[in-house]
Amino acid sequence: MRIATWNVNSIRARVDRVTAFLERHDVDVLAIQETKCRDDQFPHLPFEALGYEVAHVGHNQWNGVAVVSRVGLEDVQVGFAGMPGWGEPVAAEARALSAVCRGVRIVSLYVPNGRGLDDPHMVYKLDWLARLRDAAHGWLEEDPQAQVALMGDWNIAPQDEDVWSMEYYLDKSHVSPPERAAFQAVLDAGYTDVVRPHTPGPGTYTYWDYTQLRFPKRQGMRIDFALATPALAERVEHAEIDREERKGKGASDHAPVIVDLRA
DNA sequence: ATGGTTGACCCTCAA
Numbered sequence: 001m002r003i004a005t006w007n008v009n010s011i012r013a014r015v016d017r018v019t020a021f022l023e024r025h026d027v028d029v030l031a032i033q034e035t036k037c038r039d040d041q042f043p044h045l046p047f048e049a050l051g052y053e054v055a056h057v058g059h060n061q062w063n064g065v066a067v068v069s070r071v072g073l074e075d076v077q078v079g080f081a082g083m084p085g086w087g088e089p090v091a092a093e094a095r096a097l098s099a100v101c102r103g104v105r106i107v108s109l110y111v112p113n114g115r116g117l118d119d120p121h122m123v124y125k126l127d128w129l130a131r132l133r134d135a136a137h138g139w140l141e142e143d144p145q146a147q148v149a150l151m152g153d154w155n156i157a158p159q160d161e162d163v164w165s166m167e168y169y170l171d172k173s174h175v176s177p178p179e180r181a182a183f184q185a186v187l188d189a190g191y192t193d194v195v196r197p198h199t200p201g202p203g204t205y206t207y208w209d210y211t212q213l214r215f216p217k218r219q220g221m222r223i224d225f226a227l228a229t230p231a232l233a234e235r236v237e238h239a240e241i242d243r244e245e246r247k248g249k250g251a252s253d254h255a256p257v258i259v260d261l262r263a
Numbered sequence: 264a265t266g267g268t269t270g271a272c273c274c275t276c277a278a
Contacts, residue, residue: 009278010270034278036271061271113278155278209278210268253269253278 001071001102001261003029005151005226006245007110007207007254011035011066014252015043019050021245025258028071029101031108031151032056033254035064042066055099063094065110065152071102080135084127086112095128104232104261105139109152114173122173125155129182137189140229147232150191153207153224153254156183158193161202162222164214174223191227195257198239206241207254215246226259235261 004027008014011032022030035042035058042056053073058064067073076099085092098107111129114122132150139146156179157163169175187193205220214220228236238260246255 013270034270062277115277209266211266213267 001028001104001263002026002258003031003101003104003106003149003151003226003261004256004258005031005033005108005153005224006256007033007153007224007252009034009036009252009254011064012037012041012043014250015046017245017250017252019046021242021256022047022050022052022068025242025256027258029067029069029104029106030256031106031149032066032068033064033108033110033153035066036061037064055097057094057097059094063110065094065097065108067097067099067101067106067108069099069101069106072100074100075105080107080132081138082131082135084124084131086124096132104147104149107148107150107152109150109154111153111155113155114176114179116173117171117176119173122178126178126182129179130185133182133185133189136186136191140190145231146229147235148191148229149232149259150186150227151225151257154183155223156180157221157223158183159201159222162205164203164205164219164221169221174221186227191229192233193225194228194233194236194259195226195239195241198236199241204241205255206257208246210253224254224257226257228259232261237262 056066206224
C-alpha cells in the first residue's frame, strides 16, 4: 500500500496537479493539508472519477485538511480529543482529520504556524502539539499494535540540517527549542519518523518559500513528516519526497512525501 | 525598496 501527504496550498487551484500526482505515483491514500476551502467547495468529482473516496473538513478559506483513499475510508474523525481551538470566541480550526484506510489510521495534520517566537500563535501551536501528543499517546496505550500514521505539515524543522540556514531561522519560528521539544515529545510517545531514514539530509527539504527564488537556490526546509506507530513502522519499505512537484507553473510551495508499506 | 510569490470571501491577511 502506498500512502502520501501533501500540503497543496489550495485544492481548487491545484486539483489537476493533485489527481495527476495520484495517478503518476499510483497512490492509495493521500493526506492533504491547506485545502483552503469549505466542505461544499471541495472538488469531489475529479477524485471520485479516479476511484477515491474523500473525507474533508474546512470552515473557511484558511486551513482545511482531507484524506482521500481508494482502499476504504472508515471511522472518519474530525480533529482529535482535546484539540485546542483559536479565536474569539474560541473555535476548533480545520487542522486535523483522520480515517481508517485498509486497517491503518491515516491522520492528516496541519500544525498551526507559530508566526513568531513571541507571538500568541506560538503559544497556540505549542499547546496544540502537546494535546496532539496526548491523543496520539492515547491511541497507542489503548492498542499497542495500532497502525497509525501522523502525516502532514508540522511547521517544525526538528534538526539543524532541516533548514537551509540556521543563522537565517535563529530568531524565527520552526527551529526554536520549545517547538523541537514538542515534536520530540510525539516521538517519545512511541512514534517514528519513517521517511528520514530513506531520505537522508543535509539538503533534503519538503518546503521552499515562493519568494526569494528559494527553490532554484535549494533553500528549503524539511517540515512535512510521516510519523508511525511501531506496528506500522515495521511495514515501511521505502519513502521519498517528490521534489519534481515543486517545479513549474502552478506548484504548491510544499512537495509531497510518499511512504510505501509492505502488504 | 526589501515578502522578489501565491492564494483566499476584492484585498488584506496568511504563509
